[in-house]
Amino acid sequence: MNVIWARSVVSLVLLAIACAAVGALLNVRAALILAIVVLVVQSFIGTYHKQRLWRLLDAPVYGEVPSAPGIWGEIYYRLHKLAKRWHAQVRQVEQQHSRFIQAIQASPNGVAMLDDHDQIEWCNAISEVHFGLDAKRDLRQHIIHLVRQPDFVRYLNSHHYDEMLIMRGMGDKRQNVLSVQVFPYGENRKLVLSQDITELERTDAMRRDFVANVSHELKTPLTVLSGFLETMRELPLSEAERTRYLELMEQQAGRMRHIVSDLLVLATLEGDGKLPSDQMVDMRAVIRHLQDDAESLSGDRHRISFDADEGLTVTGVETEILSALGNLVTNAIRYTPDGGKIHVDWSATGGAAVFSVTDSGLGIPAADIPRLTERFYRVDRSRSRDTGGTGLGLAIVKHVLQRHDAQLEVKSEVGKGSTFTVRFPVSRTTRRQPAPV
Template sequence: MNIIWARWVVAFALLAIASVGIGAVAGVKAAMAFALIALVAQGLFSTYHTERLWRLLDAPVYGQVPSAPGVWGEIYYRLHKLAKRWHAQVRQVEQQHSRFIQAIQASPNGVAMLDDHDQIEWCNAIAEEHFGLDAKRDLRQHITHLVRHPAFVRYLNSHQYDEMLIMRGMGEKRQNVLSVQVFPYGENRKLVLSADITELERTDSMRRDFVANVSHELKTPLTVLSGFLETMRELPLGETERARYLDLMEQQASRMRNIVDDLLVLAKLEGDATPPSDQPIDMHAVLRQLRDDATTLSGGHHQITFDLDEGLTVTGVKTEIVSALGNLVTNAIHYTPEGGSITVQWRQFAGAAVFAVTDTGFGIPATDIPRLTERFYRVDRSRSRDTGGTGLGLAIVKHVLQRHDAVLEVKSEEGRGSTFTVRFAVQRTARHQAVHA
């Protein structure tokens, strides 16, 4: 027997005892009158609280549970415990739902949920960005009324979702590429997943271009070599002609060797995830080597000035720094006509080491500057080959600088020369006692 029935039994037992007592003192009629009045009072009390409970259940407000004596107090107490338990369960479900939504919002992929009529039930912020949607404004809108890309409309209506769809010309500037795939679930509902693969497409395009460029760069000297070999084999040549042909063949072989060497250096830089050393570099020796190499390469045809702070140094790998800074100086000499001037500066600005090379050469069109560090990218292909460059120098510079927490800035004007500036991070900048040769 539970506590409610026990209380009812006790109440009726007390009423019976009271009635018997009154009957023994005042007679049977008085006892019956007392019992009747008590039952009527109990009935009214129960009716009042029944109506009160009905109103509470009809419009429940959490936490507002009335109090009452006796059995009704127990009923209200049990109801309060039940409501509290249900409220805790609802809160738990709401928290799980909130965490689920947060997880989807944090996803790098776009997620859109469609009902059985392809109307938008919900989408995350990435899907809004990918498709130009507004999660609140476009709720219950048919998705093809908003995403009108013909390929997407055909894909959605085809009901063949085994393969993903590639959508080009997306985003505000119509330059993004999306991969989209639909996954049916539930009762004719659909989950639309999207991913921005613009960068992946660009990287793949660069890879294809790289393979094509390598093939082209190596094919040209090989063709020349083959031609000379065929000429030497089939035609009688004098010693002078033979020597000239051998020199030209050596030049082409050297060109291929330089390309392969630069490719190996670039592959090593790209594949080395180990951070460079934190040991200071002997920049005095580095700058002296750059000056000697520049003087030899120019052969007195340029006016070269070095403005150096020999007490300034950086931390890292000496061979990599020599390669990067040497490439910039070599390029300045190659692309500056005879009689031009080249200035090399090594100074400290705002706490950071700065290396700058300024020339009075041909200059670079503004549209070409952002692509200078791409592998095999050439502003003027014919002029670049005349200088003997491999087209990989600035790509090597970029990767060396990235490894050494440095950035490359390029300022140029066609016909008036260029300035290539390397800014090292403050944490890689140091000073030491100047050492003189």
């Protein structure tokens, strides 16, 4: 017997005892009147609490516990406990749902959920960017009406989603490349995952160009070497001709060594994830080294001048800085005709160290300046080969300067020369203390 039946039986027993006592003291009529009054009052109380419970169930207010005597108080209390437990479960589900949505929003991939009619049920912010959607405005819109690229329409309607779809011309500027794949789930619903592979495509293109350029650059000297070897093996040559051919072969071998050496330097710079040290560079020695190399390479064919603030220096890796600045000076000498001027300046501007190389050479067309630091890019390929350039010097300069937080600026005018300027940040600029007398 549960508590409700027990309390009802006890209530009836007490009413019977009370009525019997009243009947014994007064009469049977008084006992019947008492019983009727008590039962009517209990009926009204029960009806009142039933209506109260109805209203509570129809529009529940969490946290509200109606007070009532007897069994109704117990009912309200148990109902409150049940509502509290349900509320805790709902809160837990809502928190899990919120965390799930936050996780999808944090994903670098686009996620769009479609119903059984290919209408948008939900999409994250990345998917909005990829397809130009609006999660609120486009809710319950057919995705084909919003993403109208023919390839996507055919892919979605094909129902064959084993392979990804590559979509080009996406995004705000219509320059992005997306990888899209559909995953069916549930009752004819679909999950559309998208990934921006623009940078990956660009990297693959650069890799293909790099391999093609390396193959082309090494193929020419190898072809020359092979031809000279065949000539020396099959034709009778005089000593002078043999000497000339050997010199040419040595030049081609040296060119291949320079290419391989520069490629190894680039690989080292790109593979070294450690930041350059804060060790002070001996810029006086670097400038002297640059001046000696410039005069040796020029052979008195140019008018070379150096202006250097000997107390000014920077922090970083001395060998890397020497390699980068040396490439700039070497290029100025190689691409300046005989009799031209070359001026190198090392000074402070606005608290930052600035290295500049100005020449009176051939100059660079404006369209070529943004591409100068690309590997194997040359403004004039034939002249670059004649001067011994590998096409990797400015790529090395770019990587060294990036590692040292420095910037490269190029100003040039065809027929009037060029100025290459390197600006080191103030954080890496310092001054060497003068030696004690």
